[in-house]
Amino acid sequence: xxxxxxxxxxxxxxxxxxxxxxxxxxxxxxxxxxxxxxxxxxxxxxxxxxxxxxxxxxxxxxxxxxxxxxxxxxxxxxxxxxxxxxxxxxxxxxxxxxxxxxxxxxxxxxxxxxxxxxxxxxxxxxxxxxxxxxxxxxxxxxx
Numbered sequence: 001x002x003x004x005x006x007x008x009x010x011x012x013x014x015x016x017x018x019x020x021x022x023x024x025x026x027x028x029x030x031x032x033x034x035x036x037x038x039x040x041x042x043x044x045x046x047x048x049x050x051x052x053x054x055x056x057x058x059x060x061x062x063x064x065x066x067x068x069x070x071x072x073x074x075x076x077x078x079x080x081x082x083x084x085x086x087x088x089x090x091x092x093x094x095x096x097x098x099x100x101x102x103x104x105x106x107x108x109x110x111x112x113x114x115x116x117x118x119x120x121x122x123x124x125x126x127x128x129x130x131x132x133x134x135x136x137x138x139x140x141x142x143x
Contacts, residue, residue, distance in 0.1 A: 037111040039126040042135040045070075045098050048123065054096030059107055060129060070100060070132055071140040081110045086117055096121040103128040 008015045040048070048054035049072065056073035058065050065075045076099070080087075089097075097119055099107035107124045114122045125131060133139070 037108065037115060038123050039104070039108075040098065040123045041126055042132050042137055045123070045125055045132075046137070048096045048098060052096050054098055054121075054123075055092055056098045056100060056125075058129070059099060059101040059110065064102075064129075066142065068129075068133075068139045068141050070129070071138060073100065076110075078106060078110070081113065084113050084117060086114060086119075089119075093118055094120050096123060098123045098125060100125045100132070101128050103130060 045054070045056065049056060056070050057076040058069050058073045059076050059078050059081065060069075062075060065073075069075075078101075097114065099111050099114075099122065101107040104124055104126050105128075107128065111122045111124050127134070
C-alpha cells in the first residue's frame with residue numbers, strides 16, 4: 001500500500017490521467033446499463049419486424065437507400081431527425097422502431113432523441129446496414 005501512495009505522490013499527472021480514464025470507463029458502463037435504447041443484431045431485427053410489427057427506418061443518404069436497403073424499410077431524413085422533427089411518425093409511438101444507418105453511430109443519437117420525444121420502443125441495428133449485409137440477409141433496391 002505504501003508503494004501506491006509513494007507512486008501517487010511522485011506521479012500526480014499520471015495519477016490524474018488514470019483516475020479520469022477509470023471514471024470514463026465506469027460512466028460508459030453505467031450509461032450502457034441504464035440506457036432505454038437497445039442495440040440489436042440482424043436476427044433480432046427480423047424477429048421484431050415479423051413477430052411484433054416493428055418498422056425499420058433507414059437513415060442513410062437517399063441515394064444509398066434507393067440503391068440497397070432492408071426490405072420494407074422507410075427512409076428517414078437525418079437532418080430533420082437531428083432537429084427532433086418526427087412529424088408523421090406518431091402512429092409508431094408504441095410500436096417497435098428500428099433505426100439503421102451505415103454503422104449504428106448516427107442512429108444511436110437519433111434513437112435517444114426519439115425516446116425523449118415519447119417513442120416507447122426504439123432499437124438500433126448494431127453495426128448498421130453493414131452488419132445486415134455481412135449477415136448475408138436480403139436487400140431491396142429501387143425507389
